[in-house]
Amino acid sequence: MREAIDFLRYYAAEAERIMQPQALPARPARPTCCGCRGAGRGPASARGTSRWRSSPAVVAAALATGNTALAKPAEQTPAIAAAAVRLLHEAGVPADALQLLHGPGETIGAALVAEPGIAGVVFTGSTPVAKAIQRALAAKDGPIVPLIAETGGINAMLVDSTALPEQVADAVVQSAFRSAGQRCSALRLLCVHEGIADGVIAMVQGAARELVTGDPVRWQTDVGPVIDGEAFEALQRHLRRLHAQARPLLPAAATDAGTRLVPPQAFEVARIEDVRQEIFGPVLHVVRWSGDPRAAIAAINRLGYGLTLGLQTRIDSRAEALARDARIGNVYVNRNMIGAVVGVQPFGGEGLSGTGPKAGGPHYLYRFCGEQTVTVNTTAAGGNVALLA
Numbered sequence: 049m050r051e052a053i054d055f056l057r058y059y060a061a062e063a064e065r066i067m068q069p070q071a072l073p074a075r076p077a078r079p080t081c082c083g084c085r086g087a088g089r090g091p092a093s094a095r096g097t098s099r100w101r102s103s104p105a106v107v108a109a110a111l112a113t114g115n116t117a118l119a120k121p122a123e124q125t126p127a128i129a130a131a132a133v134r135l136l137h138e139a140g141v142p143a144d145a146l147q148l149l150h151g152p153g154e155t156i157g158a159a160l161v162a163e164p165g166i167a168g169v170v171f172t173g174s175t176p177v178a179k180a181i182q183r184a185l186a187a188k189d190g191p192i193v194p195l196i197a198e199t200g201g202i203n204a205m206l207v208d209s210t211a212l213p214e215q216v217a218d219a220v221v222q223s224a225f226r227s228a229g230q231r232c233s234a235l236r237l238l239c240v241h242e243g244i245a246d247g248v249i250a251m252v253q254g255a256a257r258e259l260v261t262g263d264p265v266r267w268q269t270d271v272g273p274v275i276d277g278e279a280f281e282a283l284q285r286h287l288r289r290l291h292a293q294a295r296p297l298l299p300a301a302a303t304d305a306g307t308r309l310v311p312p313q314a315f316e317v318a319r320i321e322d323v324r325q326e327i328f329g330p331v332l333h334v335v336r337w338s339g340d341p342r343a344a345i346a347a348i349n350r351l352g353y354g355l356t357l358g359l360q361t362r363i364d365s366r367a368e369a370l371a372r373d374a375r376i377g378n379v380y381v382n383r384n385m386i387g388a389v390v391g392v393q394p395f396g397g398e399g400l401s402g403t404g405p406k407a408g409g410p411h412y413l414y415r416f417c418g419e420q421t422v423t424v425n426t427t428a429a430g431g432n433v434a435l436l437a
């Protein structure tokens with residue numbers, strides 16, 4: 049809720065800032081003028097999971113820049129989306145400037161994307177669906193429609209031998225298991241230097257065992273259920289595969305589909321390359337590394353995703369060099385790697401993780417705008433140009 053309010057306030061202020069016409073230096077005398085205006089009808093917000101990200105954020109960005117918006121929330125969270133849109137209408141957003149459409153992505157979402165009048169699409173969800181939308185837009189006749197895709201990641205944390213193990217364990221448990229791992233930013237791959245690996249793994253195991261998995265209405269609960277039966281079944285399939293291929297580091301999860309509870313799980317794998325896809329739940333892969341940390345970052349880059357990265361080191365120059373090498377949108381040093389704050393940690397990835405621009409950052413709203421440059425030939429009127437200066 050706080051994040052949703054932050055987004056509304058931030059984009060309202062940003063729209064005021066960026067949508068002012070700017071005079072640019074020009075010859076002979078009268079400046080060229082450049083300004084932004086809303087791109088038009090849409091964007092359609094084919095929202096993905098509302099498990100964490102606040103749906104009103106995208107809608108606010110579209111409306112603040114003078115667009116109308118059609119919002120399609122995730123199938124799993126229709127009520128919160130309806131409540132958010134109701135609040136926006138009550139606050140004065142005209143009904144015909146913002147409409148909510150519920151329904152499956154394959155029908156309603158796909159139809160929205162294919163709609164001829166849509167000026168832009170903002171999508172939050174998985175990489176494969178983002179690719180499908182990109183292909184659908186490319187196949188459409190008419191104007192070239194921009195896409196903002198905010199997708200997932202195989203988010204890694206690189207821990208060197210100077211790191212503080214207690215701090216690492218705390219950051220790992222928060223980043224991998226809070227929100228039951230259902231954040232795009234969540235830690236999926238812990239890369240720990242072999243010199244301290246045994247100690248760090250033991251500490252993470254101890255801390256993870258203390259987490260209480262259960263009903264979120266109970267204050268003791270640390271890890272709630274996953275969002276639906278489909279997500280639960282997909283996680284069970286991943287866990288069966290990991291039990292066959294990797295070394296389990298935590299007690300096996302119960303498989304009661306009724307509760308949809310998946311306690312924290314961790315598996316040791318041999319190589320960074322062994323982790324091939326995002327698992328959207330409380331499942332951590334652990335790998336030991338040695339040698340040049342820049343080689344480890346290069347291997348992480350080769351996974352193709354680029355959303356979040358954690359670095360744990362007490363060598364500042366190393367943290368700076370590794371952050372520079374990483375082709376990753378959000379880098380966190382010696383802390384957890386979730387919970388980006390609007391206006392403070394603009395959020396979003398590159399590569400398979402998204403198209404940019406970064407949500408909650410100073411460049412986001414430009415993507416919702418058409419920019420127009422007006423150049424006037426002042427000599428056409430005749431007279432002395434110098435007098436117009």
Ligand SMILES: NC(=O)c1ccc[n+]([C@@H]2O[C@H](COP(=O)([O-])OP(=O)(O)OC[C@H]3O[C@@H](n4cnc5c(N)ncnc54)[C@H](O)[C@@H]3O)[C@@H](O)[C@H]2O)c1
Binds near residue numbers: 328
């Ligand atoms: N980068 C971010 O900011 C961010 C934030 C939250 C979640 N995510 C990512 O979202 C994913 C989990 O969410 P999910 O399971 O809801 O993702 P998903 O891709 O399965 O679904 C996302 C949305 O796409 C719609 N959809 C499905 N097919 C469509 C089509 N052909 N055309 C148009 N819309 C279609 C669905 O109805 C849903 O609303 C994870 O990969 C996670 O990392 C990213």
Ligand SMILES: N[C@@H](CCC=O)C(=O)O
Binds near residue numbers: 387388395
């Ligand atoms: N911006 C959020 C994640 C959004 C995706 O689920 C974070 O930084 O944790």
